[in-house]
Amino acid sequence: xxxxxxxxxxxxxxxxxxxxxxxxxxxxxxxxxxxxxxxxxxxxxxxxxxxxxxxxxxxxxxxxxxxxxxxxxxxxxxxxxxxxxxxxxxxxxxxxxxxxxxxxxxxxxxxxxxxxxxxxxxxxxxxxxxxxxxxxxxxxxxxxxxxxxxxxxxxxxxxxxxxxxxxxxxxxxxxxxxxxxxxxxxxxxxxxxxxxxxxxxxxxxxxxxxxxxxxxxxxxxxxxxxxxxxxxxxxxxxxxxxxxxxxxxxxxxxxxxxxxxxxxxxxxxxxxxxxxxxxxxxxxxxxxxxxxxxxxxxxxxxxxxxxxxxxxxxxxxxxxxxxxxxxxxxxxxxxxxxxxxxxxxxxxxxxxxxxxxxxxxxxxxxxxxxxxxxxxxxxxxxxxxxxxxxxxxxxxxxxxxxxxxxxxxxxxxxxxxxxxxxxxxxxxxxxxxxxxxxxxxxxxxxxxxxxxxxxxxxxxxxxxxxxxxxxxxxxxxxxxxxxxxxxxxxxxxxxxxxxxxxxxxxxxxxxxxxxxxxxxxxxxxxxxxxxxxxxxxxxxxxxxxxxxxxxxxxxxxxxxxxxxxxxxxxxxxxxxxxxxxxxxxxxxxxxxxxxxxxxxxxxxxxxxxxxxxxxxxxxxxxxxxxxxxxxxxxxxxxxxxxxxxxxxxxxxxxxxxxxxxxxxxxxxxxxxxxxxxxxxxxxxxxxxxxxxxxxxxxxxxxxxxxxxxxxxxxxxxxxxxxxxxxxxxxxxxxxxxxxxxxxxxxxxxxxxxxxxxxxxxxxxxxxxxxxxxxxxxxxxxxxxxxxxxxxxxxxxxxxxxxxxxxxxxxxxxxxxxxxxxxxxxxxx
RNA sequence: GGGCAUGUGGCGGAAUCGGUAGACGCGCUGGAUUUAGGUUCCAGUGGGGCGACCCGUCUGAGUUCGAGUCUCAGCAUGCCCACCA
Numbered sequence: 001x002x003x004x005x006x007x008x009x010x011x012x013x014x015x016x017x018x019x020x021x022x023x024x025x026x027x028x029x030x031x032x033x034x035x036x037x038x039x040x041x042x043x044x045x046x047x048x049x050x051x052x053x054x055x056x057x058x059x060x061x062x063x064x065x066x067x068x069x070x071x072x073x074x075x076x077x078x079x080x081x082x083x084x085x086x087x088x089x090x091x092x093x094x095x096x097x098x099x100x101x102x103x104x105x106x107x108x109x110x111x112x113x114x115x116x117x118x119x120x121x122x123x124x125x126x127x128x129x130x131x132x133x134x135x136x137x138x139x140x141x142x143x144x145x146x147x148x149x150x151x152x153x154x155x156x157x158x159x160x161x162x163x164x165x166x167x168x169x170x171x172x173x174x175x176x177x178x179x180x181x182x183x184x185x186x187x188x189x190x191x192x193x194x195x196x197x198x199x200x201x202x203x204x205x206x207x208x209x210x211x212x213x214x215x216x217x218x219x220x221x222x223x224x225x226x227x228x229x230x231x232x233x234x235x236x237x238x239x240x241x242x243x244x245x246x247x248x249x250x251x252x253x254x255x256x257x258x259x260x261x262x263x264x265x266x267x268x269x270x271x272x273x274x275x276x277x278x279x280x281x282x283x284x285x286x287x288x289x290x291x292x293x294x295x296x297x298x299x300x301x302x303x304x305x306x307x308x309x310x311x312x313x314x315x316x317x318x319x320x321x322x323x324x325x326x327x328x329x330x331x332x333x334x335x336x337x338x339x340x341x342x343x344x345x346x347x348x349x350x351x352x353x354x355x356x357x358x359x360x361x362x363x364x365x366x367x368x369x370x371x372x373x374x375x376x377x378x379x380x381x382x383x384x385x386x387x388x389x390x391x392x393x394x395x396x397x398x399x400x401x402x403x404x405x406x407x408x409x410x411x412x413x414x415x416x417x418x419x420x421x422x423x424x425x426x427x428x429x430x431x432x433x434x435x436x437x438x439x440x441x442x443x444x445x446x447x448x449x450x451x452x453x454x455x456x457x458x459x460x461x462x463x464x465x466x467x468x469x470x471x472x473x474x475x476x477x478x479x480x481x482x483x484x485x486x487x488x489x490x491x492x493x494x495x496x497x498x499x500x501x502x503x504x505x506x507x508x509x510x511x512x513x514x515x516x517x518x519x520x521x522x523x524x525x526x527x528x529x530x531x532x533x534x535x536x537x538x539x540x541x542x543x544x545x546x547x548x549x550x551x552x553x554x555x556x557x558x559x560x561x562x563x564x565x566x567x568x569x570x571x572x573x574x575x576x577x578x579x580x581x582x583x584x585x586x587x588x589x590x591x592x593x594x595x596x597x598x599x600x601x602x603x604x605x606x607x608x609x610x611x612x613x614x615x616x617x618x619x620x621x622x623x624x625x626x627x628x629x630x631x632x633x634x635x636x637x638x639x640x641x642x643x644x645x646x647x648x649x650x651x652x653x654x655x656x657x658x659x660x661x662x663x664x665x666x667x668x669x670x671x672x673x674x675x676x677x678x679x680x681x682x683x684x685x686x687x688x689x690x691x692x693x694x695x696x697x698x699x700x701x702x703x704x705x706x707x708x709x710x711x712x713x714x715x716x717x718x719x720x721x722x723x724x725x726x727x728x729x730x731x732x733x734x735x736x737x738x739x740x741x742x743x744x745x746x747x748x749x750x751x752x753x754x755x756x757x758x759x760x761x762x763x764x765x766x767x768x769x770x771x772x773x774x775x776x777x778x779x780x781x782x783x784x785x786x787x788x789x790x791x792x793x794x795x796x797x798x799x800x801x802x803x804x805x806x807x808x809x810x811x812x813x814x815x816x817x818x819x820x821x822x823x824x825x826x827x828x
Numbered sequence: 829g830g831g832c833a834u835g836u837g838g839c840g841g842a843a844u845c846g847g848u849a850g851a852c853g854c855g856c857u858g859g860a861u862u863u864a865g866g867u868u869c870c871a872g873u874g875g876g877g878c879g880a881c882c883c884g885u886c887u888g889a890g891u892u893c894g895a896g897u898c899u900c901a902g903c904a905u906g907c908c909c910a911c912c913a
Binding site: 421694776 | 833834841844847848852854880906908910911912913
C-alpha cells in the first residue's frame with residue numbers, strides 16, 4: 001500500500017523515458033549555433049545482457065552529456081553496436097544459431113536495457129557495424145588504403161590462435177596468449193593482409209605529446225608499445241660466403257666488444273651458410289626443428305637461451321676481428337634486422353649466452369673513473385668510458401656512438417636508424433562474421449580491388465558453420481567470381497577484417513550516419529570532430545585507441561575530414577566494477593543485472609549509487625546495502641520538496657531569494673556549493689561527481705529540516721531551493737528531477753533548462769571560524785567577522801583559556817596569520 | 829627485472845594553495861513513530877581518559893610556525909611492460 005507521499009519510481013521513470021524520446025530532446029542538430037560538444041562512450045559489443053558494470057560506464061557519460069547540454073553546449077551523444085565478432089560465430093557453431101539473428105536479438109535486448117537506464121542518447125544516429133550500409137565503407141576505406149600502399153598482403157610468420165582458428169594482430173596477443181580465449185598462440189607462415197601502421201609510428205608517438213587530456217598511464221602504454229629506439233644499422237661481411245649480415249644496435253659504442261653474431265633461425269643468411277658449409281646443415285636443422293610451431297612467448301621467454309654455431313665467421317668492420325655466427329632462439333626475426341651483434345660484456349642477454357656456450361667476453365666499456373676491470377661478474381650495461389677500442393678508447397659512450405656511427409657511414413657500411421617495436425597491423429581473419437575483404441585474386445591481374453560501384457561485397461547468408469575451416473573459404477559460390485579487370489575467372493579473398501577496423505572510424509560515421517553516397521560528409525564531420533570527451537576502460541589502451549588514432553590520421557591526410565589529426569581530445573578511463581572483490585563479468589558469473597536492479601531500486605537510485613560510491617576512475621565495489629542509501633535519498637527528496645510543489649509557481653532562479661535568517665542562508669549556500677561542485681568537476685574534467693552528489697545530500701538534509709518548520713511554505717528561501725533542486729539533480733537523477741520539475745508547474749523538460757551559476761554572494765559567509773593554533777596544534781576555534789585584522793584576532797585568541805594555558809610562561813616568538821582562516825602562535 | 833599508480837575510521841570515500849583530518853553515504857548503537865515495518869524519522873558513532881587533555885592519515889627519516897598533502901628511503905597492493913638488441 002504506497003503511502004501518499006511515496007515516490008513511485010517505477011511508473012515515473014518509464015513515463016519520462018517515453019516523453020523524452022517523443023519530444024526528441026536528445027536529438028542533436030548540425031545547424032545548432034551553440035558550441036558543439038561530442039561526448040562518446042566506447043562502442044559496445046552486443047554480447048546479450050547488460051549488468052550494472054556497464055551501467056557505471058554509461059551513467060558517467062550520460063551525466064557529462066546532460067551537464068554539458070545544460071551548460072549551453074550543442075551536445076551530440078550517440079550510441080551504436082560493435083556487432084561483428086567471434087562470439088556470434090561461436091554461437092552458430094555450438095548451437096546452430098544464425099550469427100546475424102543472434103546478434104540482432106542481442107542488440108534489441110541491450111537497446112531496451114540502455115533505454116531502461118534513462119540515458120539520453122540520440123537514437124537517430126544508431127547503427128550496427130554489421131549493417132551492409134556501414135561495412136560497405138570499411139571496404140571502401142580498405143581499397144583507399146590499398147591504393148596508397150597502406151594495405152598490403154604478405155606472407156610472414158604470424159600469430160595463430162588454434163582455438164579461435166584465426167590469425168591475430170600483435171596487439172591481440174597478451175603474454176603469448178590469445179586476448180579472447182587465452183589459448184597459447186602458435187607461429188604460422190601465412191599470406192595475410194596488413195595495414196602499414198608502422199608508417200605512422202613517429203606521428204602516433206608525436207601526437208601523444210599533445211594529448212594532455214589523456215591519462216598519462218595510457219600515453220605511457222602507447223609510447224611503450226610503439227617502442228622507438230635510435231641506433232645504427234651496419235653490415236658485417238661473412239668470411240668465404242657471398243653475403244653480408246646487417247645488425248641493428250643502440251650501443252654502437254660497444255662495437256669493439258663484439259665476440260659473436262647471433263641470428264634468428266629464419267634469417268636468410270642461414271640458408272647461404274648451409275649451402276657453403278653442408279656439414280652444419282644437420283645441426284642447424286635439428287636446432288630449428290626444436291623451435292618449430294613454438295609461439296614467440298615460448299621461444300623468447302620460457303626457453304633458455306640456446307643456439308648452435310653455423311661454422312661461419314663474420315668480420316667486425318672496425319676491428320677486422322673474425323667472430324663466430326650462431327643461430328639462436330633469442331633473436332627475433334621480425335624486429336630490427338633479425339640479427340644482432342653479440343657483446344657479452346655489455347648486454348645481459350649476450351652475457352648469459354656467452355657464459356653458457358663458452359664464448360669469449362671482451363670488456364670495452366669501463367666506469368667513468370676507470371675502476372671496473374675484467375673479469376666481469378655480470379654485464380656492465382651502463383654508459384661509461386671506452387677502452388680497448390683503438391682510437392675511441394677514453395671517449396665517453398655518447399660521443400663515441402656519434403663518432404663510430406659517422407665512421408661506419410663514411411665507410412658505406414652503416415646508417416643511423418630509428419627502429420620501432422610496433423609492427424604492422426595484421427587485419428585478415430579466417431572467420432565469417434566480419435567485413436569481407438574487397439579484393440579479388442586473378443591469375444592474370446594479381447590482386448584487384450572490387451570496383452567502388454560494386455560495393456558492398458555482401459556476406460553470403462546460409463553458409464555452413466562446421467567449425468572446420470573458414471565458412472567463406474568453404475563456400476564456392478562466394479569465392480569464385482570474375483576478375484573486375486580482365487573478366488577471367490578469379491577468387492575472392494576468403495577472409496574478413498579484424499573487427500577493430502570497424503571501430504576505427506565509427507565515431508565519424510555517427511555524425512552523418514545515413515549517408516548512402518559517402519562514408520560521411522566532410523563538412524558535417526569536420527564541424528563535429530574531434531570527440532571532446534571519450535569514455536571507456538583501459539583495456540583498449542594499445543588496441544582500439546591506437547588503431548583508431550592511426551585510421552583517423554589517414555582520414556585527415558586524405559582530406560576526408562579537416563582539422564587536427566587526433567580524434568579524441570580527451571580520454572577518461574573508467575574504473576571497473578567489482579562484485580565480491582572480482583571484476584563483474586558474465587564469464588565469472590558474478591553479475592548483477594540491470595533489469596532486476598531497476599525494478600527493485602529504480603534507475604535514479606542505481607545511477608546515484610554508481611556515481612556516488614567512488615571517483616569514476618577508481619574500481620568500485622557493488623554492494624546491495626549501498627544502493628539502499630540512494631533509494632532513501634530519492635524518497636527524501638520527494639518527501640521534502642513535493643509537498644511544497646503547489647505553493648508557488650515560477651520562482652525566479654536568476655537571483656537570490658530573501659533570506660530571513662542563518663538557517664535560510666545555510667540552505668541556500670548548500671545549494672550553491674553543490675552547483676559550484678558540479679561546475680568545477682565538469683570544467684576540470686575530473687568528473688568526481690561522487691563529491692557533487694554528496695553536496696546534494698547536504699542540500700536535501702537541510703531542506704528536510706527546513707520543511708518541518710511551520711512557515712516553510714511561505715519562506716522564500718525554502719521555495720527557491722525547492723525550485724532549483726530539479727536543475728541541480730537533473731544530470732544525476734534525471735527522472736526524479738523532471739517529475740519534480742513538472743510537479744512544480746513547469747511545462748518543458750528540466751533537461752532543456754540552463755544549469756545555474758553558483759553565486760559568490762550565496763557562497764560567502766558572514767561569520768567565519770578562525771582556527772587558533774599554538775605551535776601548530778589547534779587550541780581554539782573562534783567565530784569572527786570576515787576580514788578581521790591580525791592584531792584583533794590575536795587579542796581574541798589570548799582571551800581563550802585553552803590558548804593561554806598552552807602558552808603559560810612561554811615567550812611568544814612568532815605569529816603566523818592566514819586571513820579569515822588561521823592564527824598560529826609560536827611560543828617557546 | 830623495469831615503469832606507472834595507490835595506501836586515510838568497521839566499509840566506500842571527503843579534504844583547490846601545505847592551514848579545523850574523517851564531509852557525504854553504508855554499517856553499527858540508542859531513541860521516536862507505527863497494528864506491523866527489510867526502503868520511516870531523530871540523535872550518536874576514529875582510538876584512549878571522569879576530566880581541562882593525549883594519540884591518530886602504511887613505516888621510518890627530513891623540510892616547515894604548521895605535513896594526509898612536499899622530499900628521501902622502505903614496506904604493501906594494483907595495473908602495464910618485460911630477452912625489442
